[in-house]
Amino acid sequence: MSDSGLDLMTGGPTGPGRRRAEKPQRKPWAGRIVALVVVVALVFGAYVAYGKVSDMLGGPEDYTGQGSGSVTVEIPSGAGGQQIANILAKADVVKSAEAFYQLALKDSRFQAVQAGFFTLPKQASAEAALVALINKNNRAEGKVTIPEGARVGQIVKTIAANTEISEKDLVAVLDTPEKLGLPDVANLNPEGYLFPATYDVQPGTTAEQLLRQMVKKTVDVAKSLDIGTQAKALGLTGEEVLTVASILEYEAKNDDDYAKVARVLYNRLKIDMPLQLDSTVSYVSKREGDVFTTPEERADPSKYNTYQNAGLPPGPIGSPGEKTIKAALNPADGDWLYFVAVNLETGETIFSNTFAEHNVGVAKLQEYCRTSEAC
Numbered sequence: 557m558s559d560s561g562l563d564l565m566t567g568g569p570t571g572p573g574r575r576r577a578e579k580p581q582r583k584p585w586a587g588r589i590v591a592l593v594v595v596v597a598l599v600f601g602a603y604v605a606y607g608k609v610s611d612m613l614g615g616p617e618d619y620t621g622q623g624s625g626s627v628t629v630e631i632p633s634g635a636g637g638q639q640i641a642n643i644l645a646k647a648d649v650v651k652s653a654e655a656f657y658q659l660a661l662k663d664s665r666f667q668a669v670q671a672g673f674f675t676l677p678k679q680a681s682a683e684a685a686l687v688a689l690i691n692k693n694n695r696a697e698g699k700v701t702i703p704e705g706a707r708v709g710q711i712v713k714t715i716a717a718n719t720e721i722s723e724k725d726l727v728a729v730l731d732t733p734e735k736l737g738l739p740d741v742a743n744l745n746p747e748g749y750l751f752p753a754t755y756d757v758q759p760g761t762t763a764e765q766l767l768r769q770m771v772k773k774t775v776d777v778a779k780s781l782d783i784g785t786q787a788k789a790l791g792l793t794g795e796e797v798l799t800v801a802s803i804l805e806y807e808a809k810n811d812d813d814y815a816k817v818a819r820v821l822y823n824r825l826k827i828d829m830p831l832q833l834d835s836t837v838s839y840v841s842k843r844e845g846d847v848f849t850t851p852e853e854r855a856d857p858s859k860y861n862t863y864q865n866a867g868l869p870p871g872p873i874g875s876p877g878e879k880t881i882k883a884a885l886n887p888a889d890g891d892w893l894y895f896v897a898v899n900l901e902t903g904e905t906i907f908s909n910t911f912a913e914h915n916v917g918v919a920k921l922q923e924y925c926r927t928s929e930a931c
Contacts, residue, residue, distance in 0.1 A: 623680025704877035705805030748872025801876030809903025814883035
């Protein structure tokens with residue numbers, strides 16, 4: 557075969573293997589669009605990178621200064637740093653949750669944050685927010701102190717004056733005492749069962765919740781002192797012990813005299829002698845400001861009037877504290893049938909076995925009252 561110089565695989569210079577493929581025509585804007593997309597991607601990437609670098613250099617967004625105004629926030633029990641940070645940011649205490657969270661991670665003071673309600677400034681720096689949050693003075697709970705011997709009407713006014721709970725709401729609950737969890741012996745009468753103590757009242761606490769808490773406190777104290785068992789040893793019921801204790805709150809001023817006055821009451825009850833207590837009379841007349849009563853008040857036929865009726869009144873005349881309850885359960889030894897306070901400022905009291913001795917004490921009180929404004 558002769559060599560023609562032609563490559564059978566590729567064809568000759570004029571064969572099909574040498575024919576160039578026709579290139580498709582490129583649309584004039586295609587390259588430009590691709591280039592634009594690349595540029596946008598680069599710009600966006602640079603922006604993101606700049607943001608991250610900015611965060612690393614300047615930190616998350618944060619307010620400056622101590623803030624202004626106030627807002628109440630609740631820190632739930634068991635809340636962690638991120639949850640607390642979110643709560644503060646949502647309430648506008650801090651500008652961003654991240655600002656507070658980053659501080660919480662590295663600041664040991666965060667360990668002192670407790671659960672509860674707090675009144676905090678708005679738009680404060682994360683640092684200022686943390687300082688405010690661990691300041692115990694910023695806890696938003698209202699404190700209400702019920703004094704020993706306080707009566708239901710006085711308790712209502714005290715609560716309303718020191719918390720967000722209104723008198724109207726308190727009275728509405730007291731008018732439906734079956735909601736209070738009172739023991740059966742109370743006969744749905746809350747008098748004497750709202751225990752005197754200091755209570756922390758969180759924002760949002762209802763009248764029913766607080767009053768139930770006070771009743772429960774009375775029940776708990778009664779159980780801890782085993783009132784039921786000890787009352788039987790005295791020939792009394794638990795209700796009667798609380799009644800005696802409530803009387804002691806008004807008839808004695810000094811701790812040492814509580815048990816002595818209790819003994820006088822029990823000695824009189826034993827011989828069916830009327831108790832003749834001005835405190836039970838003033839409970840009915842609502843007299844305040846002194847320890848005396850008038851003939852008209854003592855003539856009231858109420859069952860609480862121990863001048864007109866023998867025995868104990870039908871229930872407590874106030875809320876007794878633990879000291880008087882203990883004194884009612886543990887009366888002093890003695891044969892006294894009478895007692896009279898001869899100094900209303902110090903509470904000095906004379907205890908007597910006979911009416912003649914008692915009159916000597918009464919004369920001493922009268923002499924005291926001639927020169928003292930306490931009468």
